[in-house]
Amino acid sequence: MEFGPHLILATLEGAVTAAVLALTAVGLSLVFGVMRVVNIAHGEFYMLGAVIAWYVAQMVGGHPALGFVAALVIAPLVVGALAAAADVTILKRIEYDPERTIVATIGLLYIIQQLTLMTYGPEARPVEAPFNTRVELPWFDWFETLFGMAQPWGWSITSYKLFVIFAAGAVLCGVWAMMARTKIGLLMRATQADRDMALAFGIPVERVYALVFGIGAGLAALGAVLIVPIQQAHYLMGVEPLLLAFIVVIIGGLGSLPGTVLAALFIGLSDGIISVFFSPTLAKILATLLVGLVLVFRPQGLFGTRTA
Amino acid sequence: MSMGGRVLGLHLGLLVILFALQFVLPAYHHGNIARIMVLASYAVGYNILFGYTGLLSLGHALFFAAGMYGMGLTIQHAGFTPAPALVVGIVAGALVAGGLALLALRTAGVAFMIVTLMFAQAGYLTILYFGEYTRGDEGFVIQQAQRVLWGIDLSDPTARYFAAWGLFSVCFLMSLWLVRSRFGRTLIAIRENEERVRMLGYDTYAHKLGAMVVSGTISAAAGAFYGLLFGYAGATFGSVQYSIFPLLWVLLGGAGTVLGPFVGTLFMFYLIDLSSGVTSAYMLIAGVALVALTLFAPQGLTGEVRRRLWKGLP
Secondary structure: OOHHHHHHHHHHHHHHHHHHHHHHHHHHHHHHHHHOOOOOOHHHHHHHHHHHHHHHHHHHOOOHHHHHHHHHHHHHHHHHHHHHHHHHHHHOOOOOOHHHHHHHHHHHHHHHHHHHHHHOOOOOEOOOOOOOOEEEOOEEEEEOOEEEEEOOOOOEEEHHHHHHHHHHHHHHHHHHHHHHHOHHHHHHHHHHHOHHHHHHOOOOHHHHHHHHHHHHHHHHHHHHHHHOOOOOEOOOOOHHHHHHHHHHHHHHOOOOHHHHHHHHHHHHHHHHHHHHHOOHHHHHHHHHHHHHHHHHHOOOOOOOOOOO | OOOOHHHHHHHHHHHHHHHHHHHHOOHHHHHHHHHHHHHHHHHHHHHHHHHHOOOOOOOHHHHHHHHHHHHHHHHHHHOOOHHHHHHHHHHHHHHHHHHHHHHHOOOOOHHHHHHHHHHHHHHHHHHHHOHHHHOHHHOEEOOHHHHEEOOEEOOOHHHHHHHHHHHHHHHHHHHHHHHHOHHHHHHHHHHHOHHHHHHOOOOHHHHHHHHHHHHHHHHHHHHHHHHHHHOEEOHHHHOHHHHHHHHHHHHHHOOOOOOHHHHHHHHHHHHHHHHHHHOOOHHHHHHHHHHHHHHHOOOHHHHHHHHHOOOOOO
16 A cells, blocks of 8 residues: 555544544543542543443444444443542542542552453443444545546545544533533633632532542543444453543643643544554554653643643 | 661561561462562662652652563573673663653652653553563563572572562661661651752752662662562563552552551552452452542551551651
8 A cells, every 4th residue: 555545544543543532631631630630540430431331232222323322421421420429439538639549549440440340241342333334535646647536445434433533523622612611611710720719719619529520530431432333342441541641631731621632633643643654562652752751841741831 | 877776676576577487487478478578679669769758650660670671681682690680680770760760850749750650651662562572461481490599599489588588678678777867868858848958958859869769779679589589571560550559558558667668568468369369359359448548547557557656667
């Protein structure tokens, strides 16, 4: 295959990764930005989203689209509620102390992983995509003497993958609108800017925290529901998104939503492209080294305004 | 600074008990305690940076793996005998720790945590990338014939126990001496209030650099010994999990206490060991224990003893 078609394909595959990564990372970034909490269990909320999506799809039955839509609604809500409950019962009681939160969320990670293993089992299970037609990608080329459109066999993307990209974009717009335009968003931003002052103005900071923790986990779950028709649900699937989401949040600047989305695009695309042309491991080595170096020389991230 | 009799008695007492245990323990626990002592040495190294200097690193698996692979690869590919291989492993760990310190100490707080995590992850992926030499996840076995140190076969349980005890004793006493020395006191001061220490005219950067190199070197020594004593090196030891383990052990036992790392490692090891005999859900029990600990004993087991019973515990 030639370089051009390869590049388009790699870019599209990268965009799918970027879309899901952006959802997961924005969830992590919200939690970190507003609550100053490093949530190690974030990847497990992602995994729970995928697993619950499988259960819901099994229960609904009928046309795959029915189950998928139900999962899209139910999984984030359930995961969000679980996370909010964890916030109230554990994180609130240790007063969001950074070190203790890390230990507590590691504990949470173990608990969620083990409970999933015990109930769901070690198998990887797929959720059927609601639609999955192959979309041939047109490619223009010179044939003998005239310029025309070719459809080289073997490289095409499914309509579902394109849908993932657009769905993630829509949700991210929704999150932005919530933060910038609604009263809830205002309360969150106020809490983020100055917790004590917000408290003094009568903002129910504790409820805002529980809400933010729930929304953050819900976004991760949503990303996972979108990915299960492409990758299967598995009880260990939360580890890699956690690391990648960390990378993205840091590169984008702690607590900066536009930065997080841009960084997700950057990491997703470069991961897709480097993986296709070199090797996936090399792509990850480069990405992690890059994050390390970005932080060393610009601890506030590319788009951050504050130091951590 | 002179050591109080009680302090010295307590710490030397632990070493004497561990030494004596070797003659009474049944084979299974004998092996366990040897393993715990090596892992506790790793935790001791971690504690110097995290517990005493207040720097939360999530990248110590890099040092552990540097020691393990520095030792293992030279034995495997360069035909070294164990003694120089151990030295190579420890030196590799010190160099890696120094290099990472130069970069990571430019940051603080959460950024420091993530920088160390990222470089450790890059190190782990590098081990996988050079799978041709390192055998990646699968790892490689160090043959019994390659594990004979000065005529002592380290695969023999008794010799292994002595070697683990020796390593632990050195690390443990060094950490006791270090935190009671002028250097160690300065580290504790940096943990409590770095700004003030700097205003008093101390070079806090140099102190933190020193702490990271010492901590990384001890961790590398633990890694090198682990590989040699148990005859195996694999990429898993460089993964995030192995950075989180010493953090858990130290927090569980009590960060910033000399005894803490050992107590935490022992406790966690047997918690998982015993519960996995009862149920397969040992991770659930470990998770619940962690959450319960953060809720009810935030200073760890030894930390609670210090808070309630003996204020002068180092």
